[in-house]
Amino acid sequence: MATPEGQIETAFFDGQSARRWAARIAPSQDGLSLIIEREGAARLVWSLDRLRALADQSDKTRLTLTQLAETEDEAPRDPARLIVTDPDAIAWFLRTRPGLMRRDVRPGTARKVALWLGAAVGAVLLMLFVILPGLANFLADNLSVESEVAFGKSVMAQVEWMVSDDDGTDLACTNPEGTAALDRLEARLVGGRDLGYDLELRVFDHEMVNAFAAPGGQIVIFRGLIDEADSADEVAAVLGHEIGHVVARDPTRLTLRAAGSAGILSLVLGDVSGGTIVAAAGDHLLQSAYTRDAEALADAYAYSLLNDAGISTAPMAAFFDRISAMTDFLPEYLSSHPLSAGRADAARANAAAHTATTPVLTDADWQALRKICDD
């Protein structure tokens, strides 16, 4: 190609019609441009400096050339295409034209990207941390108690359906003496307070060491928690905590917030490989941050119930000490609850300040409660 006799046969598309032109190319005398000649059309002169090739092409035996040009296209490229298949010519272009594969970007692009990046990040943060929490709180506070209770029952029905055995047996424990003991525990704990909800307290026959509150006063304690507890006071502490959630309408609030934020994170991370995992992890982190504060408030509510009822929080401290080995394997920023160790310290401090206490249940009642799932 560097030799004068070397006119190279190529194919040419003018970018105006789909016609395939046969074209001969050669460098100009001054070596600064490429002359493209066709039968029946004016010859074209492309500056070698502005010459560009298509990248990531599968066929290495052909080189598709175009030139840098200010057009309205997605990239600043001339719509014309020159197809070179001569191996020596391809090698010559690749060797002598270092700018061949350059990606040219229009001026002002960086500003445009920064602008939209800022807008996107801003919109997502605003939604996740300001608008959704605010709206969820507003809606949760304005939902009528009747709707909330009905919603809670619907949630409970789903939970029962999910955790029930394959043969669909009822999980709720109904031993009469145990139920009576549980009622006495609730009465002692709540005293004459008006909670705004009729509490509906149930024990499920499942080994999970857990308890939860559904919207509208529905509280479930799993048998595993009663098995794990050393005294009725520990169960009372957990119950007080869950009542705190009910009164603060936390379950409703969190469900509403989750309904809004669920889609947003997976939206941002998209279908990048494993994006769903990352999105789930991000969602967990976000929910954890929301709920840690709510948990601390529910703890405080539990203290006020226990103190008013004259129940010691020392057993609560002991309970947190025992379960800290199970729960504190995650650092606090990854966890939905405050660390159990810290909660034990707080419970101990509270117990030291309130010493005039009696056990929440008689020993006989506590034994009955432990057998609530026995038929």
Added chain:
Amino acid sequence: MTYSDRLNARYTGERGPLFGLAFKAALLTVITLGIYRFWAKTRIRKYIWSSVRLGNDTLEYTGTGLEKFLGFLVAVVVLAVYLGLVQLILFYFGLHFVFEPQTEAEMLMQVGVIYASFFALVPLMLFARYRARRYMLARTRWRGIRFGMDKAAWGYVWRAIGHGILTALTLGILLPRQTFWLEKYKTDRSYYGDQRFEQGGKWTRLYGAMKHFFIGFGVSAAIIIAGATVGVLGGGTPYETGTVVGFVGMGIFYLWMLFGYVYYRVHSFRYLTANKSLVGAVSFVAEPRTGRVIGVYLLGYLAVAALALAIFGMTVGITSATMGAFLGGGAAPGPVGFVIVAMLYLGALALIGALGLVFITQPIIAHFVETLTVLNPAALDTVRQRAHDVGADAEGFADALDIGAAI
């Protein structure tokens, strides 16, 4: 039309180079926390498009990663607001329809009401699908001439919803009607240069492609009825007989439906392609084969699954070694440990994604390309260039809603 005058399509892409490109791009995607994925997709498309050869000329993909990234950002701004507000508010109003469920059916219905808000996404997804096709056509060139598509996404959305409801109500009997009219809507708005494509044919002709749905249904129903009769007459208890026959019958039913689905996709594609035309003179023949498509999927999944198992085995090994080191040192794995493990898993997933592209997506594309013929291509010489389409969101909505195709 002379039948000697035809262009055969060929696919020239290879496994090695595509795998190298896809794996490199996927790693960059992981390292950049997903941002590179727009450039990754663009580069892979450039490779695949350039491997499709009609006669002597290849397709060209002219999209850029940058415009895809920008389009995605635009979509995020719109969708963050839409998704957040609409979902939450629909959910809230759903709450007012909640009552205490008495039966399991009522309970399921309630779950349906509560999650109805997710249906708010359906119109957006259809919108995104049309826009994605328009963007891909607008960024495809052959012989330097742009393909293109009209801006008519909302018309597509309500048609697709209507057809979808009709198909669901008729238990799938009207599927050919849906397939045909939606494809016609899109085809009649597609262009090569200044020339419009046209979808001819009749929707009732697609029932031939449906035949395996009907045969599969008939055969498995016959097996269940015959088996039950023979079993009960032969002295088996109705319960035992019912279980065995039901199991066999349902197994055959599912497998046949799966086969029937692929058969339908392949044969409806054949019919629809054979009835498309351009400039009123250029037409097409498509002859993909169901057996080949199923074969590619089966072998591809086997190969990817085997390799994935090996890769994940190694990842788990490295992970437990890393965690073991932390535990041995007595310290909880800090954020750094989590990041390393997460990176390992994402890297493994990237590798598997690249394998899927090489062993499944590319062979399928290759098969559909290799079995395509363009008739009377001489008429293409008169096609003139069409104007540039800015493409607005450059598929951003499809990317954000995760409905992008494999490539």
